[in-house]
Amino acid sequence: MMVLDADFIIVGSGLAGSVAAYLLSDQGNVLLLSKALPIESNSFAAQGGIAAAIGPDDGAKLHAKDTLEAGAELCDSEVVAYLTEMAPKLVYWLRDIGVPFDKNSRGEISLGLEGAHSRRRILHAGGDATGRKIMETVTAALENNPRIQRVANVQVLSLIQNQGKRVIGALGQLNQEPFEHIKFYARHAVILATGGIGQLFQRTTNPSGATGDGIALAYHAGASLRDLEFVQFHPTTLDVEGYPAFLISEAVRGAGATLVNHLGEAIMEGYPQGDLEPRDVVARAIYSNLQQGNRVYLDCRAIQDFATKFPTIFEQCILYGINPTENLIPVSPAAHFMMGGIVAEINGKTDVSGLYAIGEVASTGVHGANRLASNSLLECLVMAFALAEHMDFERQNEHNFEEPNLSxxxxxxxxxxxxxxxxxxxxxxxxxxxxxxxxxxxxxxxxxxxxxxxxxxxxxxxxxxxxxxxxxxxxxxxxxxxxxxxxxxxxxxxxxxxxxxx
Ligand SMILES: Cc1cc2nc3c(=O)[nH]c(=O)nc-3n(C[C@H](O)[C@H](O)[C@H](O)COP(=O)(O)OP(=O)(O)OC[C@H]3O[C@@H](n4cnc5c(N)ncnc54)[C@H](O)[C@@H]3O)c2cc1C
Missing domain, CATH: 1.20.58.100 (Fumarate reductase/succinate dehydrogenase flavoprotein-like, C-terminal domain)
Structure with a gap:
């Protein structure tokens, strides 16, 4: 069996794993594993944007307040305060490494508004291609770094623990010929950045790799998992038989689209915030219509310059024979984001020695019972930075690969x-x-x-x-x-x- 070792093993090359690799490469060599190519991560698919209180009328405290309200008394307020305070610094870091955030006519970063945010604080890049633009920039920054070795198309199937139950490595299997097993040993830490669980549901916005492997791996290693019942369903995904549930961002409703059923009734009429009610409320309203045998559509025909504002969505709809400027878009909800996950501190530390969890797979107390839109890309960044800072101290405690105990x-x-x-x-x-x-x-x-x-x-x-x-x-x-x-x-x-x- 092939054996590779490194100072740090990171499982998952979405935003959390990639930024962690970038930062940790200053402290040692990194093996960055993924079961698919970076393009097949939730991070790459993100449309809406990344939240940070950088507007003149905004502040971290307001951002924190909105996050806590969305989380419905299940957030950790200290962690939320840390996340929202770090946000401006980290989005400027993204800008400085080259993420082309959209700008207004004055040349400033333009800020969008999303449901449940009390201020305009959503940064976009390439309109609705924010995740792609961020990932392209971060991935390019990893290239040619001699301290980072990428191994794609390998699925991690087990965490290797020593007799003291410390996680000291991972066992993976290539998911293409020759399907061989590889053992990866980590001198300092194994970091799970495996993303969400959307693919456990029939309808989902998540790419095929999001099958909850990190949850199963951590569970078998003895880590605690928290609040797994909280799965966010995105209300509006394209509902064309035989096609994937492509996400139609709520920014589209923010720009004036309305939800109607096949009888022409505006289904959110009568709700206090109309079409901009929180995701779970809109998802249930659509679900209830579907249960009654109605079809539900997004009517975007009143939006000016749809193709310029939402190029990715426009392109996808056209691909499926729907022109959003002329036709109604059939929509229904789909599993989208996992609020719960592996119990972790904001620096990724879990309750199993040697094991860290960052990004969507982790449960830090940021999202509570419901995620505030655009806080998850931010959480990936904040966790990767906090992890690197923590490792600067923790990696002093190097250990040996003694008596591995493969689960x-x-x-x-x-x-x-x-x-x-x-x-x-x-x-x-x-x-x-x-x-x-x-x-x-x-x-x-x-x-x-x-x-x-x-x-x-x-x-x-x-x-x-x-x-x-x-x-x-x-x-x-x-x-x-x-x-x-x-x-x-x-x-x-x-x-x-x-x-x-x-
Ligand atoms: C369509 C869509 C739109 C979104 N829009 C936004 C948005 O606008 N703003 C926002 O903040 N959030 C958004 N989100 C949520 C956000 O994108 C994710 O929460 C975030 O990107 C998760 O990043 P991650 O690094 O934790 O995981 P991911 O980006 O999902 O990466 C997971 C990685 O783990 C790898 N992996 C999984 N299992 C294994 C295994 N067993 N072995 C090896 N590798 C493994 C995968 O191959 C992948 O590389 C959106 C999500 C989707 C799906």
Whole structure:
């Protein structure tokens, strides 16, 4: 078996993993692993932008207040304060390494407004291609760095722990010929930056790699996971049979698009904020229409210069035969973002020695029960910087690769297993949940797991269902029709699962 070693092993080359690699390469050599190419990350797909309080009427405290409100009493206010204070410095860092943020006619960075933000504080690059522009810049900055070795198309299947349970490496498998296994040893730390879990659901905006591997890996290594029931469903994704659920950013509604059903009724009429209600409210309104047999559309025909403002969305719609300036766009909700994840400090430190988690896979207390739009790219950046600062001290504690204790490796999921998981999760842990559906889902997964005991997707999906079952209230993105109200006794009460607790 091939064996590689480095000071740091980073699993995942989205924004969190790539920025961490860039920064940590100052402290040692880095192995940057990913099961797909960087283009197939959530980071690359991000449209809306990145939030930072840099406007003259704005400040970190206001940004923090909006974040806490969206999080519905499940955020950690200290962590939110840190994130929002760091935001201006880090978006300027992005600008300085070359991210071409959009500018206004005065040559200043232009700031957009998004739902639940009280100020204009969203930076865009290339209109709705922000994630792509950021990732192209960061990826270019990694190139030709002799201290960073990239290994793409390798799926990490297990974390290697020593007798003291410290994580000292990872076992991966190439997902193309010759499908061989590779052992990666880390002198200082293994960092999970594996992104979200959208691909556990039938409809999702996430690219194919987002199957929750990081959740399964951390769970098997004994790390605590938190608030996995909080999955944000984006209300408006393209709903054309046979095509992926391409995201139509809410910036489109911000620019004047309205949601209508096939009867011509404006479905958000009567809601206080109309079409700009929070994502979970809009998603449930659309879901309810769909349940009644209605089709739901975005009417963008009143938006001036649609193709210039939203070039990526325009291009995609045209590809599917829909011209947004003339036709209604059929939409329905899709799984989009995981608020919960591996319990981690803002510097990525988990409760397992040697193991760090950054970006969407981590649960730091930033997002609570509902993510404020455009805070997640920011969280990737803030965590990567805090991790690098922490490592500057922590890496003094070098360890040996003594007596490695390889946990049982997971086995990559077949398409057949993934399809079953997606169907089960859409029914059991979709936009509206109840005890009966969740238990039914768990039972189905238990049966499939008997034949696929080492499936990462089933492991992650079961943990989401168990968490959804235990939270007997509706809060943020988690809506239980059998407990439709928020229970104030559960403010700041987290849902924690770990291997030991099971
Ligand atoms: C369509 C879309 C639009 C979005 N728009 C915005 C936005 O406008 N603003 C915003 O703030 N957020 C947005 N988000 C959310 C945001 O993009 C993500 O939360 C963020 O990019 C996550 O970054 P990450 O580095 O944690 O993970 P990702 O970018 O998803 O990267 C994960 C990496 O892990 C790798 N990986 C996974 N499992 C394994 C394994 N077992 N072995 C090896 N490698 C593995 C993947 O190949 C990938 O390289 C959007 C998300 C989507 C899907």
């Amino acid at each position: 049982v490796p997971l086995i990559p999921d077949s398409q057949e297993v993934l399809e079953i998981v997606k169907t089960v999760m859409w029914e059991a842990a979709g936009i509206v949940r109840d005890k009966h559906a969740i238990k039914n889902g768990l039972n189905k997964l238990t049966i499939v797991q008997q034949h696929n005991p080492y499936s990462p997707a089933i492991c992650a999906a079961r943990l989401v269902l168990q968490s959804a079952l235990s939270r007997q209230e509706s809060r943020g993105a988690h809506f239980r029709s059998d407990f439709p109200k928020l229970d104030p006794r559960l403010d700041h009460v987290f849902t924690v699962v770990s291997f030991e607790l099971e």
